[in-house]
Amino acid sequence: MKTKTALNPTIFVIFGGTGDLNKRKLAPALYNLFMEGYMPEKFAIIGTGRTEFTDESYKTALEEAVNEFSRSGKVKKDKWDDFGNTIHYCPTDFAQPKTFENLKAAVEKYQKEYGAGTQVIFYLAVAPNFFPIIAECLQKYKLTQDEDNSRIVIEKPFGHDLESAKELNTLLSTIFTEKQIYRIDHYLGKETVQNMMAFRFANSLFEPLWNRSYIDHVQISVTEQLGVGDRGGYYEGSGALRDMIQNHLLQLLCLVGMEAPINFDADEIRNRKVEVLKAMRPFSSEDIRFSTVRGQYSKGWVEGKEVPGYRQEKGVDAHSNTETFAAVKFHIDNWRWQGIPFYLRTGKRLNQTSSLITIQFRDVPHQIFSAGVTENWQQNRLVISIQPEMSIRMQVQAKRPGLDMVLNPVDMVFDYKGTYEGDTPEAYETLLLDAMMGDQTLFMRGDQVEAAWELVMPILNTWESKKSINFPNYPADSWGPEEAEALIARDGFHWFNLPLKNKD
Numbered sequence: 408m409k410t411k412t413a414l415n416p417t418i419f420v421i422f423g424g425t426g427d428l429n430k431r432k433l434a435p436a437l438y439n440l441f442m443e444g445y446m447p448e449k450f451a452i453i454g455t456g457r458t459e460f461t462d463e464s465y466k467t468a469l470e471e472a473v474n475e476f477s478r479s480g481k482v483k484k485d486k487w488d489d490f491g492n493t494i495h496y497c498p499t500d501f502a503q504p505k506t507f508e509n510l511k512a513a514v515e516k517y518q519k520e521y522g523a524g525t526q527v528i529f530y531l532a533v534a535p536n537f538f539p540i541i542a543e544c545l546q547k548y549k550l551t552q553d554e555d556n557s558r559i560v561i562e563k564p565f566g567h568d569l570e571s572a573k574e575l576n577t578l579l580s581t582i583f584t585e586k587q588i589y590r591i592d593h594y595l596g597k598e599t600v601q602n603m604m605a606f607r608f609a610n611s612l613f614e615p616l617w618n619r620s621y622i623d624h625v626q627i628s629v630t631e632q633l634g635v636g637d638r639g640g641y642y643e644g645s646g647a648l649r650d651m652i653q654n655h656l657l658q659l660l661c662l663v664g665m666e667a668p669i670n671f672d673a674d675e676i677r678n679r680k681v682e683v684l685k686a687m688r689p690f691s692s693e694d695i696r697f698s699t700v701r702g703q704y705s706k707g708w709v710e711g712k713e714v715p716g717y718r719q720e721k722g723v724d725a726h727s728n729t730e731t732f733a734a735v736k737f738h739i740d741n742w743r744w745q746g747i748p749f750y751l752r753t754g755k756r757l758n759q760t761s762s763l764i765t766i767q768f769r770d771v772p773h774q775i776f777s778a779g780v781t782e783n784w785q786q787n788r789l790v791i792s793i794q795p796e797m798s799i800r801m802q803v804q805a806k807r808p809g810l811d812m813v814l815n816p817v818d819m820v821f822d823y824k825g826t827y828e829g830d831t832p833e834a835y836e837t838l839l840l841d842a843m844m845g846d847q848t849l850f851m852r853g854d855q856v857e858a859a860w861e862l863v864m865p866i867l868n869t870w871e872s873k874k875s876i877n878f879p880n881y882p883a884d885s886w887g888p889e890e891a892e893a894l895i896a897r898d899g900f901h902w903f904n905l906p907l908k909n910k911d
């Protein structure tokens with residue numbers, strides 16, 4: 408949890424200030440931080456883009472965006488007026504680096520007004536092909552020289568593969584120090600994900616059980632009901648493995664698999680996570696055959712409406728080989744986890760939108776109850792639901808009330824909604840505040856990103872070189888291809904889905 412501390416004056420420069428991410432996430436997050444008293448006393452937001460805006464029209468556009476997308480609902484007019492006074496627009500075109508001159512002038516104006524120690528945060532909410540040119544322009548116009556007070560925040564995807572991630576890291580390291588670079592994986596800012604650290608390392612109860620002696624497997628499942636929508640063009644160059652597993656799901660795996668850090672320092676925690684990635688078993692071609700499954704959705708029906716197959720989506724090749732579903736079995740080769748499979752699954756147009764981490768514990772060593780009593784028997788499970796429900800469930804066996812001895816699995820539930828009042832902050836609020844505070848704990852370090860790419864590259868290369876012969880291989884509103892069921896069933900398990908009251 409953050410504590411309110413006096414932050415230095417801050418200038419936020421948002422490249423991509425006219426884009427979707429700023430509208431839906433960044434502007435509402437900054438407004439909510441302001442409303443809750445977390446913004447510095449002096450701050451300015453400078454949006455950039457090629458679209459024509461004046462300060463006034465840009466302010467109005469952001470007000471509409473906040474009204475539409477903020478978790479706190481429509482803006483409070485008097486508060487918005489105060490917040491709106493901090494918003495400015497500076498037309499900038501990456502194809503014309505000279506336009507950075509105006510940006511430099513705008514930044515320097517505020518630096519002068521706010522005085523020494525003013526920090527500048529450059530947020531790159533643009534397509535990744537612009538990351539290098541922006542970084543180079545920032546260097547050219549001497550906007551990043553103050554190592555203590557200038558930072559760059561980089562959106563995903565960080566690289567398209569290992570080679571491009573390394574190239575980008577190399578370029579950034581010639582312009583910035585690592586402590587200036589904030590690589591976003593917004594999953595790490597989610598409340599339930601942050602709670603994993605508290606859950607594991609603030610309770611003495613779980614750590615003794617958190618190993619191969621007591622756990623028989625782990626599942627991490629991030630499923631979406633939506634298809635690619637109008638992001639087909641982007642998704643064609645990406646796919647489920649790149650878009651989700653290489654970053655979000657592997658980061659969740661690191662949180663489950665990491666050793667206890669000595670303290671809560673950013674580098675200490677990131678060291679422990681990198682150790683997990685380095686301990687992961689590399690994939691041989693045999694593993695890729697038997698431990699990975701890819702899928703692509705065909706058309707189908709979702710809640711009474713017909714939806715197109717992936718190959719019929721806008722911007723998608725009619726013979727596309729891009730996977731919209733991926734399931735992979737990973738192993739961590741160390742003392743804690745040797746022999747324990749970690750099954751990761753993600754996909755679009757599936758039956759449910761949810762993000763779940765399930766830890767299944769080993770069965771009791773000796774069964775004392777008779778067959779009739781244990782008809783509904785289920786091994787203990789810990790289910791961490793990240794979204795849409797935010798909860799942690801411990802599933803245990805209990806006696807059903809009545810004269811007969813019958814056992815049933817029941818849930819001991821910690822549910823955010825029932826436990827705490829008020830909204831939980833959005834991931835971007837947490838991450839933007841951390842960037843202002845100079846706390847890199849929830850951001851990816853360069854070596855973390857590269858280690859994750861290194862792990863998935865053999866799968867990506869194989870999938871790209873060998874076209875799938877059975878795409879599309881799962882209908883919309885299903886649980887993905889049958890091979891994904893077989894992947895886990897071969898080991899005697901099945902995918903776990905939380906029965907949700909309201910699908911969204």
Ligand code: NAP
Nearest residue numbers: 423424425426427428456457458499500501532533534562
């Ligand atoms: P978007 O809606 O397409 O916005 C792109 C932005 O880039 C616009 O503000 C556009 O401004 C600006 N831009 C494009 N070419 C430019 C140029 N030559 N010079 C100056 N500005 C230029 O994209 P987005 O969805 O916001 O995504 C931005 C980044 O965030 C991407 O890397 C994406 O992967 C990542 N991301 C997005 C989301 C999301 O929910 N949208 C979620 C996670 C990550 P003008 O059109 O005004 O020039």
